Amino acid sequence: MSNTASLSTIHQHIMWNRLISVVEEQAQTLVRTAFSTSVREAGDLAAGVFDRQGRMLAQAVTGTPGHINSMAEGVGHFIAKHPVDTMEPGDVFITNDPWFTSGHLHDITVVTPTFYRDRLVGLFANTCHVVDIGGRGFGPDARQVFEEGVTIPILHLFRRGAPNATLLDLIRANVREPQQVVGDIFSFAAANDTGAHRLQSMMAEFDIEQLDDLAEFIFENSRQATIERIRAIKPGTYCNELTMDGYDEPVTLRAALTVGNGGIHVDYAGTSPVSSHGINVVLNYTKAYTCFGVKCAVAPDIPNNYGSLLPITFSAPEGCILNAPRPCAVAARHIIGHLLPDTVLGCLHQVLPGGVQAEGSASLWNIQLRGGSSVSPGHGYTGERPAFEMLHFNSGGSGARPRKDGMSATAFPSGVRGMPVEANEAITPVIFWRKEFREDSGGAGAQRGGLGQVIEIGGADGMPFDVLAMFERVDNAPRGRNDGGDGATGRVTLASGAALRPKGQQTIPPHGRLRLEMAGGGGFGHPHDRPAERVAEDVRNGIVSVSSARTRYGVALDADGCVDDAATAALRRCADSEQDLGTRLKHKDTLR
Amino acid sequence: MAAEEIRLAVDIGGTFTDVALEIGGAFHTAKTLTTPEAPEHGVLQGVREVLQRAGVQPQAVTTVIYGTTLATNLLIEQKGSATALVTTEGFRDVIEMRNENRYEQYDLDIDLPTPLVPRRLRLPVRERLNARGEVLLPLAEADVAALIPRLRSQAVRSVAIGFLHSYMNAAHEEQARDILLAALPDLEVTLSSEVSPEMREYERISTACANAYVQPLMSRHLRGLQQQLADAGLRCPLYLMLSGGGITTLETAVRFPVRLVESGPAGGAIFASHVARQLGLDAVLSYDMGGTTAKICLIDDGAPQTSRSFEVARVYRFLQGSGIPLRIPVIQMVEIGAGGGSIATLDALGRVAVGPESAGSEPGPACYDRGGEHPTVTDADVVLGRIDPQQFAGGRIVLDHDKAADALLHGVGKRLDLDAGGAALGVSEIVDENMANASRVHAIESGRIVENRTLIAFGGAAPLHAARLAEKLNVRRVVIPPEAGVGSAIGFLRAPVSYEVTRSFYQRVTSLDVGAANALLDAMRAEALAVVEAGAAGRPLSETRTAFMRYVGQGHEVGVELPVRIHTPRLEPNAPAVLLAAFEGEYRRLYERSIPYLEVEILTWVLLVSTADEAPAPVVEPAQAVAVPPSGGQRRIVDTVTGEPLTAPVYQRRDLPPGAQLTGPAVIVEDDTATVVSSRFRAQVHPLNYLVLEHLAPQDAVDRH
Numbered sequence A: 001m002s003n004t005a006s007l008s009t010i011h012q013h014i015m016w017n018r019l020i021s022v023v024e025e026q027a028q029t030l031v032r033t034a035f036s037t038s039v040r041e042a043g044d045l046a047a048g049v050f051d052r053q054g055r056m057l058a059q060a061v062t063g064t065p066g067h068i069n070s071m072a073e074g075v076g077h078f079i080a081k082h083p084v085d086t087m088e089p090g091d092v093f094i095t096n097d098p099w100f101t102s103g104h105l106h107d108i109t110v111v112t113p114t115f116y117r118d119r120l121v122g123l124f125a126n127t128c129h130v131v132d133i134g135g136r137g138f139g140p141d142a143r144q145v146f147e148e149g150v151t152i153p154i155l156h157l158f159r160r161g162a163p164n165a166t167l168l169d170l171i172r173a174n175v176r177e178p179q180q181v182v183g184d185i186f187s188f189a190a191a192n193d194t195g196a197h198r199l200q201s202m203m204a205e206f207d208i209e210q211l212d213d214l215a216e217f218i219f220e221n222s223r224q225a226t227i228e229r230i231r232a233i234k235p236g237t238y239c240n241e242l243t244m245d246g247y248d249e250p251v252t253l254r255a256a257l258t259v260g261n262g263g264i265h266v267d268y269a270g271t272s273p274v275s276s277h278g279i280n281v282v283l284n285y286t287k288a289y290t291c292f293g294v295k296c297a298v299a300p301d302i303p304n305n306y307g308s309l310l311p312i313t314f315s316a317p318e319g320c321i322l323n324a325p326r327p328c329a330v331a332a333r334h335i336i337g338h339l340l341p342d343t344v345l346g347c348l349h350q351v352l353p354g355g356v357q358a359e360g361s362a363s364l365w366n367i368q369l370r371g372g373s374s375v376s377p378g379h380g381y382t383g384e385r386p387a388f389e390m391l392h393f394n395s396g397g398s399g400a401r402p403r404k405d406g407m408s409a410t411a412f413p414s415g416v417r418g419m420p421v422e423a424n425e426a427i428t429p430v431i432f433w434r435k436e437f438r439e440d441s442g443g444a445g446a447q448r449g450g451l452g453q454v455i456e457i458g459g460a461d462g463m464p465f466d467v468l469a470m471f472e473r474v475d476n477a478p479r480g481r482n483d484g485g486d487g488a489t490g491r492v493t494l495a496s497g498a499a500l501r502p503k504g505q506q507t508i509p510p511h512g513r514l515r516l517e518m519a520g521g522g523g524f525g526h527p528h529d530r531p532a533e534r535v536a537e538d539v540r541n542g543i544v545s546v547s548s549a550r551t552r553y554g555v556a557l558d559a560d561g562c563v564d565d566a567a568t569a570a571l572r573r574c575a576d577s578e579q580d581l582g583t584r585l586k587h588k589d590t591l592r
Numbered sequence B: 001m002a003a004e005e006i007r008l009a010v011d012i013g014g015t016f017t018d019v020a021l022e023i024g025g026a027f028h029t030a031k032t033l034t035t036p037e038a039p040e041h042g043v044l045q046g047v048r049e050v051l052q053r054a055g056v057q058p059q060a061v062t063t064v065i066y067g068t069t070l071a072t073n074l075l076i077e078q079k080g081s082a083t084a085l086v087t088t089e090g091f092r093d094v095i096e097m098r099n100e101n102r103y104e105q106y107d108l109d110i111d112l113p114t115p116l117v118p119r120r121l122r123l124p125v126r127e128r129l130n131a132r133g134e135v136l137l138p139l140a141e142a143d144v145a146a147l148i149p150r151l152r153s154q155a156v157r158s159v160a161i162g163f164l165h166s167y168m169n170a171a172h173e174e175q176a177r178d179i180l181l182a183a184l185p186d187l188e189v190t191l192s193s194e195v196s197p198e199m200r201e202y203e204r205i206s207t208a209c210a211n212a213y214v215q216p217l218m219s220r221h222l223r224g225l226q227q228q229l230a231d232a233g234l235r236c237p238l239y240l241m242l243s244g245g246g247i248t249t250l251e252t253a254v255r256f257p258v259r260l261v262e263s264g265p266a267g268g269a270i271f272a273s274h275v276a277r278q279l280g281l282d283a284v285l286s287y288d289m290g291g292t293t294a295k296i297c298l299i300d301d302g303a304p305q306t307s308r309s310f311e312v313a314r315v316y317r318f319l320q321g322s323g324i325p326l327r328i329p330v331i332q333m334v335e336i337g338a339g340g341g342s343i344a345t346l347d348a349l350g351r352v353a354v355g356p357e358s359a360g361s362e363p364g365p366a367c368y369d370r371g372g373e374h375p376t377v378t379d380a381d382v383v384l385g386r387i388d389p390q391q392f393a394g395g396r397i398v399l400d401h402d403k404a405a406d407a408l409l410h411g412v413g414k415r416l417d418l419d420a421g422g423a424a425l426g427v428s429e430i431v432d433e434n435m436a437n438a439s440r441v442h443a444i445e446s447g448r449i450v451e452n453r454t455l456i457a458f459g460g461a462a463p464l465h466a467a468r469l470a471e472k473l474n475v476r477r478v479v480i481p482p483e484a485g486v487g488s489a490i491g492f493l494r495a496p497v498s499y500e501v502t503r504s505f506y507q508r509v510t511s512l513d514v515g516a517a518n519a520l521l522d523a524m525r526a527e528a529l530a531v532v533e534a535g536a537a538g539r540p541l542s543e544t545r546t547a548f549m550r551y552v553g554q555g556h557e558v559g560v561e562l563p564v565r566i567h568t569p570r571l572e573p574n575a576p577a578v579l580l581a582a583f584e585g586e587y588r589r590l591y592e593r594s595i596p597y598l599e600v601e602i603l604t605w606v607l608l609v610s611t612a613d614e615a616p617a618p619v620v621e622p623a624q625a626v627a628v629p630p631s632g633g634q635r636r637i638v639d640t641v642t643g644e645p646l647t648a649p650v651y652q653r654r655d656l657p658p659g660a661q662l663t664g665p666a667v668i669v670e671d672d673t674a675t676v677v678s679s680r681f682r683a684q685v686h687p688l689n690y691l692v693l694e695h696l697a698p699q700d701a702v703d704r705h
Helices: A003-033 A065-081 A165-174 A178-206 A212-231 A283-298 A340-348 A421-427 A532-540 A546-551 A565-577 A581-591 B039-054 B070-077 B141-145 B148-153 B171-183 B201-231 B250-255 B263-279 B377-383 B401-416 B420-445 B462-472 B484-494 B514-536 B575-591
Strands: A045-050 A056-059 A092-095 A107-116 A119-129 A155-159 A236-244 A251-260 A263-267 A312-315 A367-371 A388-392 A430-437 A453-459 A465-470 A491-494 A503-508 A513-517 B006-012 B016-023 B026-033 B063-068 B083-088 B122-125 B135-137 B158-162 B188-191 B238-241 B247-249 B283-289 B294-300 B310-312 B324-326 B333-336 B342-346 B352-358 B454-458 B477-480 B498-508 B541-551 B558-561 B600-611 B634-638 B645-652 B660-663 B666-669 B674-677 B681-685 B691-695
Touching: A003 A045, A003 A056, A003 A119, A003 A178, A003 A212, A003 B420, A045 A065, A045 A178, A056 A065, A056 A212, A065 A092, A065 A107, A065 A119, A065 A283, A092 A178, A107 A178, A119 A178, A155 A165, A155 A178, A165 A178, A212 A263, A212 A283, A236 A340, A251 A340, A263 A283, A283 A312, A283 A340, A367 A453, A421 A430, A453 A503, A532 A546, B006 B039, B006 B263, B006 B484, B016 B039, B016 B484, B026 B039, B026 B484, B039 B201, B063 B201, B063 B263, B063 B484, B070 B201, B070 B310, B083 B201, B122 B141, B141 B171, B148 B171, B158 B171, B158 B201, B171 B188, B188 B201, B201 B238, B201 B250, B201 B324, B238 B250, B238 B263, B247 B250, B247 B498, B247 B514, B250 B514, B263 B283, B263 B294, B263 B333, B263 B454, B263 B484, B283 B420, B283 B462, B294 B420, B333 B420, B342 B377, B342 B401, B342 B420, B352 B420, B377 B401, B377 B420, B401 B420, B420 B462, B420 B634, B454 B462, B454 B484, B462 B477, B462 B674, B462 B691, B498 B514, B514 B541, B514 B575, B514 B600, B541 B575, B558 B575, B575 B600, B674 B681, B674 B691
Parallel strands: A263 A312, B006 B063, B063 B238, B083 B122, B083 B158, B158 B188, B283 B454, B454 B477, B645 B666
Antiparallel strands: A045 A056, A045 A119, A092 A107, A092 A155, A107 A119, A236 A251, A251 A263, A367 A388, A367 A465, A430 A453, A453 A513, A465 A503, A491 A513, B006 B016, B016 B026, B238 B247, B283 B294, B294 B333, B310 B324, B342 B352, B477 B691, B498 B600, B541 B558, B541 B600, B634 B645, B660 B681, B666 B674, B681 B691
């Protein structure tokens, strides 16, 4: 190959790298300028660049999968309503329609066309969670989307550089924090501008007029690389079923995953119908977490874009909870959506060598609190009751991996971050009395499931307040794999012990404390295959109790906490003789 | 500086210990191998060498400034002392829970950073303050006393105490310390309210744990070094280089050893800042590329950008979130796995990828011919003609061109249908692109841009790549200082004696309690002055005060300098209006808009006292241009933009007098490195021996064939 030809190959690699860097700059601008805690502290955002056909070229590393992949779908809807040939410099578009983008009204998507040498060459988009969108707010209690807040159809946010003042007035009039929400919307538009400037200078540097050739290069390479990975998997159909708590009745997620013809298809036929409350999932969001689950297990290192997502397809019957029609309520759709990677991984576990991680707590435990005399009944409380709204993201344990323990109190599949207690207490009249690992909540196994956590929150000075509960895995534990034990189920109570409903708005009475105990991850492999010394170390660290060490792991400890070898051998031998050794040996083989 | 001052700087790096001696404006330098088991040995050897070379008696040295990676290494290798954490009941897992995030989205197999203090030594006691620092639960003294036998039996040498909201009220932490010390007088105790008195429990307590974790060994090492230097005749004061870019006394360093982390790179940034001031450059990008990593730092108006947070010991490809957060004053820079030893591979999509894995010094790049088989950036530089295999490291190491070419062909070229030259081009372009991308993202994170800055390049590998990096960043001017090989140590000599004090004190600007703010600032000033005066030797001091402010509801603060100085130390009653205007100005500068109607809040106050800068260095006019003949023959190099081979004349840097001017393509060689002047640059030697490269093309032309 001549040097010029080799240089052009290398330039394509470089421009691809550059695009990923450009969208990262876009995302960093979002993080720095946004008001909403969920964007700036928690990283509940997505940023990406698209070609003229609305196909995603690159996404920022910063961000969360539910947003990224559903934003990838969403840009097509903008183009369908406003064809690219009608877009003009200075135009910016906006929507929060759950069915066009990421599945609930709190997520606003802003799309900006980019022009180079007077021609539209691509589009920048971002999807971010705003602090409030009016209506009932971020909770599962609504029965129709109309109750959940204000819907912004696909509209111009700016037309040829001029803001859509009517729209902004309407939004201001309908949300609880108008200045912050409108401030956020402006920062979303500014972040897209940052990306656009970068893209334009890249095109000047490499002297290209359009992105079409680069797009084909990226898509084709990514698609081929993904297909190669899929071809390495034994063809067939692998089924899995997960039962979730749901709002007021259990929800079944059923998946048949078919590997073949250079693709993976996930069919959700047999999944429960829509719920009468706000835990329903739109197709975009189903696609987002389905693809994420497959990609993690099959092609984690291939950049996420239109091409790498092409070989992964899915179907969900209309009217099932994963393909909810308008006007179903959808605000707390993450509860179900976050379970999809576990559903898909359960299929892939049957065919991938070594298996994949056990089930985890999965659904974020988002603590949405609301206070003030117009919100909660006083129950005789006479002190001051300032109005407030608080959102705090929290995670239980993730599932044990084939060769590593699960991660404690760490989000999977969501990509959001938790927030400091001190920062929250500084701006919200609540006190966190406890936030720490939950002992014995990790599923027992050769590899232990990650621990859940316990949180206790009271009102400052004993003030009553409301919780908009949306907590999953209270009735259904994260399951272990290959004889690994289940993680502990979650619990939602008052610190006094009285049970609360895991879903729905409820009042924490004066001087009461909300106690949340999050689920632990499932274990992987038989607990008796965990080296006794590691169990003893877990006991020393207060992660596993002495009695669990004995009953679940078959490890006996002496008074100093050291392993009693003889007693341990006896415990393990005795238990092993009672169970089917054959299954265990088989699983041990798959571990190797 | 008084004429009789003789100052000595020592920088212990991972591979080399650099020593620089300054006497009457002249430098004498030495490089010795670092002796990790007993770092003092390498130091003393280097010091003896340089003193001998300069003909200076040890007793004549007036100041020693010392920087070390030892604290960093203890954290990376987890080789600190057995440490316990005493913390608020209900919150013992703060340092292990981190921010509940996976730093990598798609990799299911990541390892989270191991906490420095294991859970069994994270010891809860009953106590609680609220966010205003008011006591909700008094400290249960019996809980603290009950820990004493445990600390004894577990042989704990060092304890961190970190309670919630202690940045507002340190009383409980101090009370707990007093109880422990009364029973265990030899225990070393770190209070989170002293080491990092800022809101955000994870960062603050993590910093306290890191400080406690390295304290016993650092204290022993520093005191031991002082003794050994004294035994060798150097009885002058010993100063320590801090990560924030200042130097401090031994006593302060022993108290807060965590502030010594990454002091070497800080020295490099100070070095570049000094160069910027000497040349009168107000917008600079400092670029330090060595064997393993490249460090990039923004320098505005002669001062490096600083920050209050840093992450050490990243376990996963230098990825943010995979390390231990430290909330300490640091020079803000981005470090990426891009150095001469960085290994090139093809990724899953057959794309060229470089780093962060490094061939290190053993086995080293393939061209070292010491068993390294993977192609590295240095191998690419050899194949592209930038490094003369016979002249590497002043000719001390002879490199093998064919080994380099083979490695590139097998590791990269074959699968892409490229010959060794094409593969080398790819590796070089990708590593330069990685550095350019990291620079741009780094700049945007702090609301700045890299275009039109001047690049100051130092470290062994930087001058080879600087011109191309500059082109990628649309930077028009590159400066290669002399003594670039020991830039960090020279930076130590330029660093002021300084100390920074930080406090969280939440205020809405409109209802600012001016009296309380003044009281706080007075206390901070007293604390900083006490530390700085101990080492300032009567030199004049300067003071900077910064309030970190944001719109209510935002998460990121903007630092706003307070319009008060050492001579007018108090906020006036009109402070709210003044602060608001200053905040809005800074916000507009960063984000091109301010937001009406929103309230502004102050979270953190920072006060820095330092010895005043030496008189601003003169901006010396460029010397009269002189044309010079090549002094080192010719060489074939490949132009990275066109991919075409060119014949380039070679110049010896030492033969180029001030004013010497030449136009690329050219290579200017010196002992430790070589500067590649591409055909789009002109180079000129500045009167102070800086090599200054200027881009030839007009400002906005797209430089393509």
